[in-house]
Amino acid sequence: MSEQRFGEFVAVRRHEYVAELVLDRPKAMNAVSTEMARSIGAACDALGADSSVRVTVLTSSHDRAFCVGADLKERNSLSDAELVRQRPVARGAYTGVLELPMPTVAAVHGFALGGGFELALACDLIVADATAVVGLPEVSVGVIPGGGGTQLLPRRVGAARAAELVFTARRVAAEEAVSLGLVDRLVEDARTGALQLAAAIAANSPVGLRAAKRAMRLGHGLDLRAGLEVEDAAWRSVAFSGDRAEGVAAFNEKRRPEWPGE
Numbered sequence: 001m002s003e004q005r006f007g008e009f010v011a012v013r014r015h016e017y018v019a020e021l022v023l024d025r026p027k028a029m030n031a032v033s034t035e036m037a038r039s040i041g042a043a044c045d046a047l048g049a050d051s052s053v054r055v056t057v058l059t060s061s062h063d064r065a066f067c068v069g070a071d072l073k074e075r076n077s078l079s080d081a082e083l084v085r086q087r088p089v090a091r092g093a094y095t096g097v098l099e100l101p102m103p104t105v106a107a108v109h110g111f112a113l114g115g116g117f118e119l120a121l122a123c124d125l126i127v128a129d130a131t132a133v134v135g136l137p138e139v140s141v142g143v144i145p146g147g148g149g150t151q152l153l154p155r156r157v158g159a160a161r162a163a164e165l166v167f168t169a170r171r172v173a174a175e176e177a178v179s180l181g182l183v184d185r186l187v188e189d190a191r192t193g194a195l196q197l198a199a200a201i202a203a204n205s206p207v208g209l210r211a212a213k214r215a216m217r218l219g220h221g222l223d224l225r226a227g228l229e230v231e232d233a234a235w236r237s238v239a240f241s242g243d244r245a246e247g248v249a250a251f252n253e254k255r256r257p258e259w260p261g262e
Contacts, residue, residue: 004046007039011061012047017054017202018195019047021097022061023119029065032115033074034086037093040119044096051261054202054209056100057194058123059107066107066132066190069114072141090115094147098122101210103201107194108132108183113171118147120183121156124213127194128183132174140169155220157181206261207243211235 002014009025021043023030032040047053060066070090078086097104097119106112106120108128117134120126128134136145136153144150145166154162157180165172165182177183187193201209215234219227238244242260250257 006043006046007035009033009036010039010043012043015195015199017052017206018198019050019053019056020195021047021056021058023059023067024061026062028068028071029111030060030062030067030116031069031071031073032067032090032093032119033071034089036071037090041089041092041096044093044100047102048096048100051206053102054204054206055102055198056104057107057191057198058097058104058119059191059194060109062110064131065110065116066112067116067119068111069116069118090147094118094122098148098152101213102206103198103209103213105194105198105201107190108134109190114138114145114149115147118145118149118152121152122148125185125197126183127185127187127190127197128174128177129187129190129193130174132177132183132186132190133171134177134182135169135171136166137169137171139166203256205238205243205247205257205259207238207241207259208247211238 004012006012011022011024013020013022025031025036047056075083104123106123106126108120108126110131110133112120112132112134114137117136136149138145150166153165161180172180172182174186178186185193211234215231219230222230242262246257246259
């Protein structure tokens with residue numbers, strides 16, 4: 001396993017075709033400061049440019065928290081002008097995760113609140129363990145979920161359910177979170193479970209995985225006819241690929257495919 005650091009608070013570890021994006025600011029329970037947000041964005045830029053990464057797993061080095069959201073101590077020290085200048089950096093962290101081209105899995109252990117839960121929501125799948133507590137409490141401190149929460153949560157659980165969670169600012173423990181669809185799988189250990197799921201996903205065609213994600217993301221919210229056009233374009237992008245040729249050959253020869261990734 002190799003590791004690359006992005007500033008002081010973010011690391012990327014490689015597990016063959018799976019990249020583990022580690023939030024590593026344990027003294028602050030991974031509260032996202034300006035520096036940490038910039039590092040998340042830089043790590044996502046690097047991952048997005050690496051065609052050998054088939055799945056990215058977002059994890060935490062803290063034993064009690066995935067991420068508790070924005071660094072409110074830092075925010076409190078910023079002037080209005082400084083807060084305006086900081087906003088694009090903060091957005092860059094959330095959109096960096098959201099726009100990763102490969103499938104992404106969040107491993108939620110402990111608290112995932114505010115921006116922390118929004119980082120998880122930016123992933124395609126969320127795996128959690130019994131310690132998980134999630135929520136978007138921003139209205140309780142006079143702001144709104146500004147890392148994608150007002151858009152991603154309704155897409156995941158529906159408009160009314162999202163409204164209830166955002167307006168009450170309540171925290172949701174693991175079992176209820178699964179029942180509401182806030183997380184997708186409840187496992188014994190979030191990181192282990194997420195890496196296992198990622199490995200299973202990574203066994204499939206990297207070209208197919210990225211095209212399928214692109215089709216689902218671009219087609220969401222479109223009318224059916226327009227969505228099917230998005231799907232057709234994605235199909236055409238893979239139909240004559242080396243991965244498709246290898247997949248068919250491996251199936252006919254009853255062997256595991258060796259994906260060329262192109």
